[in-house]
Amino acid sequence: MHVNMKDIATVIRREVIHMSHRARAPHLGSALSCVDILIALYCKVLRINSSTPQHPDRDRFILSKGHAASALYATLAHRGFFPVDLLKTYGQSGGCLPEHPSPNCVPGIEIGSGSLGHGLSVANGLSLAARMQHKAYRVFALLSDGECNEGSTWEGALFAAAQGLESLAVIIDYNKWQATGRSDKIMGLKPLAKKWEAFGWSVHEVNGHDPTEVADALRDVPDKTGRPVALVAHTVKGKGVSFMEDDNNWHYRVPNDEDLASAVAELVLR
Amino acid sequence: MTSLAAEDRRLALLTGDIGNRLFDSFQHNYPDRFVNCGVAEANMVGVAAGLALAGMKPVTYTIASFATTRCLEQIRVDLCYHRVPVVIVGVGAGLAYAANGGTHHACEDIALLKALPEMTVLCPGDPWEVRQLLQAAIAQDGPVYIRLGKKGERVIHDGRPHITIGKSLIIKSGRDVCLISTGNMLSLVLETASLLEDQDISTQVVSMPTVKPLDQEFLREAFSKFSMIVTIEEHSSKGGLGGSIAEWQSEHHVFTSQLVCIGTDDVFLHEGGGHDFARDFFGLTPLKMTKTIVSKVCLRKKKRVLELIE
Numbered sequence: 001m002h003v004n005m006k007d008i009a010t011v012i013r014r015e016v017i018h019m020s021h022r023a024r025a026p027h028l029g030s031a032l033s034c035v036d037i038l039i040a041l042y043c044k045v046l047r048i049n050s051s052t053p054q055h056p057d058r059d060r061f062i063l064s065k066g067h068a069a070s071a072l073y074a075t076l077a078h079r080g081f082f083p084v085d086l087l088k089t090y091g092q093s094g095g096c097l098p099e100h101p102s103p104n105c106v107p108g109i110e111i112g113s114g115s116l117g118h119g120l121s122v123a124n125g126l127s128l129a130a131r132m133q134h135k136a137y138r139v140f141a142l143l144s145d146g147e148c149n150e151g152s153t154w155e156g157a158l159f160a161a162a163q164g165l166e167s168l169a170v171i172i173d174y175n176k177w178q179a180t181g182r183s184d185k186i187m188g189l190k191p192l193a194k195k196w197e198a199f200g201w202s203v204h205e206v207n208g209h210d211p212t213e214v215a216d217a218l219r220d221v222p223d224k225t226g227r228p229v230a231l232v233a234h235t236v237k238g239k240g241v242s243f244m245e246d247d248n249n250w251h252y253r254v255p256n257d258e259d260l261a262s263a264v265a266e267l268v269l270r
Numbered sequence: 271m272t273s274l275a276a277e278d279r280r281l282a283l284l285t286g287d288i289g290n291r292l293f294d295s296f297q298h299n300y301p302d303r304f305v306n307c308g309v310a311e312a313n314m315v316g317v318a319a320g321l322a323l324a325g326m327k328p329v330t331y332t333i334a335s336f337a338t339t340r341c342l343e344q345i346r347v348d349l350c351y352h353r354v355p356v357v358i359v360g361v362g363a364g365l366a367y368a369a370n371g372g373t374h375h376a377c378e379d380i381a382l383l384k385a386l387p388e389m390t391v392l393c394p395g396d397p398w399e400v401r402q403l404l405q406a407a408i409a410q411d412g413p414v415y416i417r418l419g420k421k422g423e424r425v426i427h428d429g430r431p432h433i434t435i436g437k438s439l440i441i442k443s444g445r446d447v448c449l450i451s452t453g454n455m456l457s458l459v460l461e462t463a464s465l466l467e468d469q470d471i472s473t474q475v476v477s478m479p480t481v482k483p484l485d486q487e488f489l490r491e492a493f494s495k496f497s498m499i500v501t502i503e504e505h506s507s508k509g510g511l512g513g514s515i516a517e518w519q520s521e522h523h524v525f526t527s528q529l530v531c532i533g534t535d536d537v538f539l540h541e542g543g544g545h546d547f548a549r550d551f552f553g554l555t556p557l558k559m560t561k562t563i564v565s566k567v568c569l570r571k572k573k574r575v576l577e578l579i580e
Binding site: 118152159 | 303307308315316322323325326328343348351353
């Protein structure tokens with residue numbers, strides 16, 4: 001099936017901006033940052049079927065950076081996991097789409113997340129279970145660079161390497177920002193790719209806004225090195241909207257009507 | 271664990287780099303389902319959650335303080351929020367590892383874990399309770415914390431009764447005072463009861479290995495029968511079994527009996543010394559507990575008894 005991933009990404013970005021505007025919900029920059037990674041996963045990489053979201057042999061996707069939930073919700077809806085209309089209830093009181101996903105809130109959500117540094121360990125467990133149960137499914141976890149501040153992320157990195165969890169891949173949405181500053185300054189993440197390599201992972205660096213490049217790097221997990229895969233995806237926070245790109249104010253800022261109109265005007269299908 | 275693993279292919283054992291040789295037979299028989307997760311408790315809990323989400327039944331094992339307080343947020347988010355069937359086994363309840371210093375004492379773990387929604391908290395009092403409750407915990411749907419003493423606790427339940435989660439066991443009957451023990455204090459509580467009996471105070475001894483959910487049926491009956499209920503635990507009575515029963519009393523307006531909570535104080539123990547020293551420091555010896563109880567018993571008997579003990 002031919003899918004134009006760039007067009008889908010544009011649709012998702014529009015959706016995400018509308019969701020943030022409607023719900024007055026923050027973390028827009030973080031959501032826009034990982035849209036292309038999600039598109040690559042959901043269009044080209046993950047072996048999943050939206051009509052059987054609990055299939056025991058499905059690939060698992062873990063959104064460890066739970067604050068990008070809007071991007072995942074929009075992606076899942078557009079891939080048929082639930083009606084697109086439901087996105088209008090994002091962040092609403094009593095609704096099933098909280099600003100950080102709760103466990104099983106909608107089909108396709110594998111774990112509840114929001115507290116950083118949890119996703120990799122849970123992904124480790126899922127991957128270990130596949131080995132114990134002789135299953136061939138793979139596990140993909142999307143982390144933020146800010147999450148690499150958390151000690152538990154590095155506990156998880158050491159563990160996965162020691163266990164040789166080759167069907168596990170981590171994608172780091174490396175947009176060089178965290179909530180209140182440059183991620184390299186706050187916690188000394190550089191050199192990030194070398195750190196993962198030193199921890200025993202099979203590391204690739206890609207342009208995180210080229211879905212084809214992302215998909216090509218992930219499609220063949222496990223990569224026969226016997227090691228888990230870390231994909232350092234270089235990204236731009238707020239990607240897709242000129243006045244949001246690389247402006248960390250959009251970590252918390254919510255678009256007003258004017259911002260919405262300008263943003264949407266930039267996001268047109270070609 | 272090894273025999274349970276034979277019956278249930280979903281059972282997996284994760285350790286935090288302790289239990290040298292303890293799991294040799296498990297490892298030998300089920301190498302694929304044994305993982306030493308290293309000194310990385312937060313990751314171990316997350317791994318257990320992932321295993322459980324995929325249909326396994328993991329049991330984690332390490333020292334009680336590290337199994338709980340070290341990785342409390344992982345327990346809250348990965349296990350409780352997801353309501354996954356993971357059994358956390360913490361060894362070294364209360365002051366069992368006293369000699370190792372305050373880092374190894376676990377006198378707050380019950381309080382912290384019982385506050386988490388979906389969590390079941392079990393403190394077995396003898397090896398038979400351990401055996402029965404481990405089986406029951408593995409059969410549960412949600413997360414369970416099992417708080418073990420150390421090795422060598424005396425067997426109390428010679429009759430091998432069937433023990434279920436949420437039910438208490440009467441070990442010895444009495445009329446005046448009811449001692450409710452949870453966890454590794456059980457044999458000392460029995461000694462305390464016989465000292466009280468020596469002073470002509472008829473004492474019932476109950477083992478209450480489940481701190482959450484509380485055995486409300488038993489409590490209703492006990493509070494209608496005894497003039498004094500005493501909780502005894504090797505844990506801070508703030509938030510432990512004592513605190514839990516005080517909360518229950520207040521919630522249900524049950525003030526028919528006097529409640530006395532015996533446990534560790536709201537302080538750290540900084541001195542060196544073994545388990546017996548630490549128990550003595552916190553007044554958790556049969557003689558000191560007897561004095562505490564007697565000092566609160568109704569005045570009529572009190573004067574006479576205190577004279578006898580002195």
